[in-house]
Structures are given as structure tokens and as C-alpha cells.
Amino acid sequence: MGHVEDRWFRTIEGPDGKDQRVKTDRHGVGLRYRVRYIAPDGNERSKSFPDRAKRAADEFLSGIETDKIRGDYVDPAKGKKPFDEFAGSWLLTHRFDESTRVGVRSRIRNHLVPFFGKRAVAAIQPSTVREWLSWLVGRGLADNTRVVLFAHLSGILTAAVDDGLIAKNPCSARSVVAPTPVLPKLVPWTVEMVTVVRAAVSLRYRPVVDVGAGCGARQGEIFGLAPGDFDFEDGWLTIRRQVKRVGSRLVFGLPKSDKERQVPLPPGVGVAVQAHLKRFGAHAVSLPWEDPVHGRQVTVPLVFTTLGRTAIRQQVAANQIWHPALKAAEIEVVRANGMHAMRHFYASALLDGGESVKAVSEWLGHSDPAFTLRVYAHLMPDSPRRARRILDALLGGDDGPETAQNRG
Structure with missing residues (x-):
């Protein structure tokens, strides 16, 4: 057990054999009370308190001993x-x-x-x-x-x-109210908007729109695709990597959430990519993996590259590919109309068609289906109609609930 030491007084034996308190050389100088105790690591620790703070010193020692028993001890010095x-x-x-x-x-x-x-x-x-x-x-x-x-x-x-x-x-702590995210209500593009922008993109980069709108891939993931990622026969696209910027340099890295994923490859998208490869080919690009300084060099035959056969920077793609297409299609050049709009179009089309949130979340590469639901729930206009139809059938339609139960 620890103890509280009074450094202004000490106890000695008086002439009559009884204990008496006498002033020490430190009397009136500095902090009066010193709590001394043995920490769980076996070393002695101490903490000093001023005059008239004996109760605080006792409470500190009591708290230390309680924390030691509970296993909650924290070294104040740390x-x-x-x-x-x-x-x-x-x-x-x-x-x-x-x-x-x-x-x-x-x-x-x-x-x-x-x-x-x-x-x-x-x-x-x-x-x-x-x-x-x-x-x-x-x-x-x-x-x-x-x-x-x-x-x-x-x-x-x-x-x-x-x-x-x-x-x-x-x-x-209960008194700390964490900020809550605000998810803006997305207004997905129409098929007509996708079609007109796709037509305005140069032939070399037109399949970028196909993969974005037809597979829901992120921009960096599209620019990191290799021919081997496409299974044209069975209709699957494996998203294995992305091209991203670290500082001022480009690197290869895993997709967001650090995991690969497979998404269904629509036949039309497969045809567009195959035609692109036949016309322009794939070009080997070498970049560091994740870390531009210490990352190992990785070479990938990329489906989409610049005219100089280098990896495409997202900002360059926006300025030289996407924004000109938006202007040609007379669509406002704002953040909401960035290339990410193709991904939102993909999600909204699937959900509107009745696809499950879990499947869409998996294909989008979200770590949690609940996030997908929060972002895209308002894009499911048919949900109330489907719910009415399902419940009406379950409860027996015009016959009412009792009849439905009797049928069961």
C-alpha cells in the first residue's frame, strides 16, 4: 500500500516517551504532501500536493490503489x-x-x-x-x-x-456528441445523359464511360484495368488495382477498402472493351506499389493510357477528357457531374431494377451494405409499390388477413 507523507512535519519521540510532531527543515517551502506508492511495474511513483490539500492527496492515493486492483492503472507521468x-x-x-x-x-x-x-x-x-x-x-x-x-x-x-x-x-464520453455525416441526395443521370456524354468523349476513351456506367468502377480503378481482368467469356470483371496519386506521384494500389472484387460484365461493355483493345492495344506501365519511395515497382499492361502510353492522372482525365465532353453535351461542369456520376448511375439503375442492396454494395466495393443503403435508398422509387404488392399478396388481397392466415 502507498502512503501520504507530510514533508513539513515529522514525528519523533518526546522526552516523556510520547510521539510529538516537529517542523522539518522544509516547513513552509514547496509542496507539502507527497503521495508515494508502488506501481504495477514494481517501481515507486510519487505525486506532490500543496498545503491544505491533504484530502486531495488521500483521494489520489485511494484512486491509484483502486485502479491497481481493477487493472485500470495509468502512469500519470506517461x-x-x-x-x-x-x-x-x-x-x-x-x-x-x-x-x-x-x-x-x-x-x-x-x-x-x-x-x-x-x-x-x-x-x-x-x-x-x-x-x-x-x-x-x-x-x-x-x-x-x-x-x-x-x-x-x-x-x-x-x-x-x-x-x-x-x-x-x-x-x-456521453457528453461528447460526435458530428454526424450529411449525405446529399444524389440525382442520378438519365440514360440519355450517359448516352450524349459518351458520344462526346473521344473514341480512344469512350469505353471508360462504358466501364463506369456498366460496371460501377471508380475512376482510378478504370485507369488500373488490365486485359486479364476481363473474363469476356463468362462475363465477369475483376477489379484488382487502381491508379492513384500519392503526393505528386502516381502509384498502383489495391482498390478502396483494400480488397479485390468481381462484378458482372455486361456483354455490351465487353464488346466495347474488346474493340478498344483491338484498335489501341494495351500498354505496359511501371509504377511503385502504394508507396512512391519504398514501394516495389510493378508493371501492368493497362487498357487505358495517355497518348504517350503512360498511366492517366485523374485530374488530367477530368480536364482533357471529361469536362470537354460535358460542355459538348451542354451539361454543367460541376462536382456532381464528375466521372463518379457514372458510378451513381450504375447503382441507381440496379436498385431501380430491383437488385438487392447487398449485391449492389458488393459490386460497388462498399465495406458495409448499410452505407450503400444510406447513400442510395432514395433512388429506389419502386420500393413502396413493390412492398404494397408483396404485402397484398401475403395478406390475401381482397379477402383480408384472416383469409390469408386460413389459407396458410
């Missing part, structure tokens, strides 16, 4: 680590692909470190997190940006719990 230092080490050791790491580093530098800075990790309380969230609102950051930043902070503080710097993650 919690003194500055937030910016711990966040930096977390960023280096947390598992990210390099393109993600670049974005996370930027967000931490711009929106976490300016607020928490050199503050000790253990000093970050639920009230501190609430103040930070208000500070973000004051900076005019969008709801979805605040959602991402909160996830970063919570991840950092969870690691602090795991490393024994703090006992609990203040982001998990």
Missing part, C-alpha cells in the same frame, strides 16, 4: 506526453496506405495540432473535446469534414489508451 508528439508517432505507426496517410497528416497538421498542440494527452478531457468541436464549427468546416477529423482524434486517443497514457478515451 500522460504528460504532448499531444502533437503522440499524434506524430501514431501517424507513423498506424496502418494506412500512403495516399491516405498524406491526407491524414494534412488534416492533423491543420485542424488538430493548432488546437491541442503541446497540451498533455492526459489533460484532454471531454470538455476539451467539446471545445474543439465548437472551434471547428467556428472555422466554418463542413459537417463531413468534422466527421473525419473527429474519427482521427478518437483514433489517436484510443491508441493513447492502449499505450497506457490515459485510462479512457474522452471522445467516448
Whole structure:
């Protein structure tokens, strides 16, 4: 057990044999009470308190002993680590692909470190997190940006719990209301819009529209396709990689969510891709895998390349392929009409046709079907009609529920 030491007084045996308290040489100087205890690692620890704080010292010792019994002990000295230092080490050791790491580093530098800075990790309380969230609102950051930043902070503080710097993650406190994402209601393109834009794209890149609208692939995934990814005979496309940017350099990497997936290959899309390969061929491109500095060099025969037979940068594709086609089709050049609109068209067409959310989610490469439902549920206009028809048949139509039950 630990004890509380009074450094201003000591007990000695008096002339009459009774104990008496006498002042020490430290009387009136510095912090009066020192809590001394043995930590779970076997080393002695201490914490000092000022005069008139005996109760606080006793309560601190009681809390330490309780935490030791429960297995919740946290070394107070570890919690003194500055937030910016711990966040930096977390960023280096947390598992990210390099393109993600670049974005996370930027967000931490711009929106976490300016607020928490050199503050000790253990000093970050639920009230501190609430103040930070208000500070973000004051900076005019969008709801979805605040959602991402909160996830970063919570991840950092969870690691602090795991490393024994703090006992609990203040982001998990009931008084902390996490930001909620705002999903805009998507307005999917019509078949006519897809057709007119496809016609406006140059012949060399027209199958990009086919694969986007017919297979739901992301732009980087389309630019990472190889002939071997297409099973033209059985009608499947395997999405194995994507071309993405890390800093200023292009790399190959796994698709989003870090897993390959198979999607049905419509016959018309297969024909368009085969015709493209016959006319333009595939060209070998070598890029690092994931990390532009340390990643191994990988060579892939790409279906879609630039005129110089290099991998296509998404920004270049937007400026030189997509935006001119939008203008030619007299469609507004805005974010909602980017190449990602083909992916939304794909999802909306399948859901409107009665395909299951689970299947669409799998083909889109979403990690959670619930996310697919949140994004695209409003694009299922036939759902109420189908529900009425199914329930009407189940309950017996004009005969009513009782008759239906009797039939069963």
C-alpha cells in the first residue's frame, strides 16, 4: 500500500516517551504532501500536493490503489506526453496506405495540432473535446469534414489508451456528441445523359464511360484495368488495382477498402472493351506499389493510357477528357457531374431494377451494405409499390388477413 507523507512535519519521540510532531527543515517551502506508492511495474511513483490539500492527496492515493486492483492503472507521468508528439508517432505507426496517410497528416497538421498542440494527452478531457468541436464549427468546416477529423482524434486517443497514457478515451464520453455525416441526395443521370456524354468523349476513351456506367468502377480503378481482368467469356470483371496519386506521384494500389472484387460484365461493355483493345492495344506501365519511395515497382499492361502510353492522372482525365465532353453535351461542369456520376448511375439503375442492396454494395466495393443503403435508398422509387404488392399478396388481397392466415 502507498502512503501520504507530510514533508513539513515529522514525528519523533518526546522526552516523556510520547510521539510529538516537529517542523522539518522544509516547513513552509514547496509542496507539502507527497503521495508515494508502488506501481504495477514494481517501481515507486510519487505525486506532490500543496498545503491544505491533504484530502486531495488521500483521494489520489485511494484512486491509484483502486485502479491497481481493477487493472485500470495509468502512469500519470506517461500522460504528460504532448499531444502533437503522440499524434506524430501514431501517424507513423498506424496502418494506412500512403495516399491516405498524406491526407491524414494534412488534416492533423491543420485542424488538430493548432488546437491541442503541446497540451498533455492526459489533460484532454471531454470538455476539451467539446471545445474543439465548437472551434471547428467556428472555422466554418463542413459537417463531413468534422466527421473525419473527429474519427482521427478518437483514433489517436484510443491508441493513447492502449499505450497506457490515459485510462479512457474522452471522445467516448456521453457528453461528447460526435458530428454526424450529411449525405446529399444524389440525382442520378438519365440514360440519355450517359448516352450524349459518351458520344462526346473521344473514341480512344469512350469505353471508360462504358466501364463506369456498366460496371460501377471508380475512376482510378478504370485507369488500373488490365486485359486479364476481363473474363469476356463468362462475363465477369475483376477489379484488382487502381491508379492513384500519392503526393505528386502516381502509384498502383489495391482498390478502396483494400480488397479485390468481381462484378458482372455486361456483354455490351465487353464488346466495347474488346474493340478498344483491338484498335489501341494495351500498354505496359511501371509504377511503385502504394508507396512512391519504398514501394516495389510493378508493371501492368493497362487498357487505358495517355497518348504517350503512360498511366492517366485523374485530374488530367477530368480536364482533357471529361469536362470537354460535358460542355459538348451542354451539361454543367460541376462536382456532381464528375466521372463518379457514372458510378451513381450504375447503382441507381440496379436498385431501380430491383437488385438487392447487398449485391449492389458488393459490386460497388462498399465495406458495409448499410452505407450503400444510406447513400442510395432514395433512388429506389419502386420500393413502396413493390412492398404494397408483396404485402397484398401475403395478406390475401381482397379477402383480408384472416383469409390469408386460413389459407396458410
